[in-house]
Amino acid sequence: MARVAVFSSGNGSNFQAIAEALQHQGTHSVAVMVCNRKEAYSFDRARNLGIPSYYLSYAGRERREVEAEIVAYLRQLRVDWVFLAGFMKLLSPLFLDAFPHRVVNIHPALLPLYPGTHGIKESYESGDAVCGVTVHYVDYGMDSGPIIRQFSFQRDPNDSLEQFEAKIHQLEHQAYPAVVMELLDSPAESGC
Ligand code: GRF
Secondary structure, three states: OOOOEEEEOOOOHHHHHHHHHHHHHOOOOEEEEOOOOOOOOOHHHHHHHHOOEEEEOOOOHHHHHHHHHHHHHHOOOOOOOOOOOOOOOOOOOHOOOOOOOOOOEEOOOOOOOOOOHHHHHHHHOOOOOOEEEEEEEOOOOOOOOEEEEEEEEOOOOOOOOHHHEEEEEEEEHHHHHHHHHHHOOOOOOOOO
16 A cells, blocks of 8 residues: 655645545555645645645755655655645755655646646647647656656647646546556555
């Protein structure tokens, strides 16, 4: 049974999708939701889901100090995997090396296209006929880690940006929990 942490900075809809999938499946669990913005809606979601949350404050502190604190806390919680879901801070090697091949992110575009914080808008404005989302391991770069799975759809050229964005999020909410489950259930994970 794996214990995971989900990192979010805002709305937290992907955090909720992962948490609900794990709660439904019943084997693995979300040990904590970590968030760096006090007013984030993901705290309300954590409360409603009965999942502990942790406020990670970067204000006036060195990143290495913040990361050392969260690594120690996650170790205390016996967390095996970290899933980033809209976490708006880059994690340094200090953090990533503490969880080798166990930090995963979802990006709202078909990487390597449109990395960075404006993936949805850039993907929409590209006019590409096929768009989608990417689940990938996190490495030292920005959205540059090895791709685990991609999910795509034919875009409707009549969609507004809002409609397009809704489709991306809908796809994320199916894709991310499915990949999380696949990773946690993989034979390598259970030692088979
Ligand atoms: C998602 O679109 C995700 O792909 C991106 O940030 C957004 C987070 O949304 N990395 P939410 O906070 O999970 O609702």
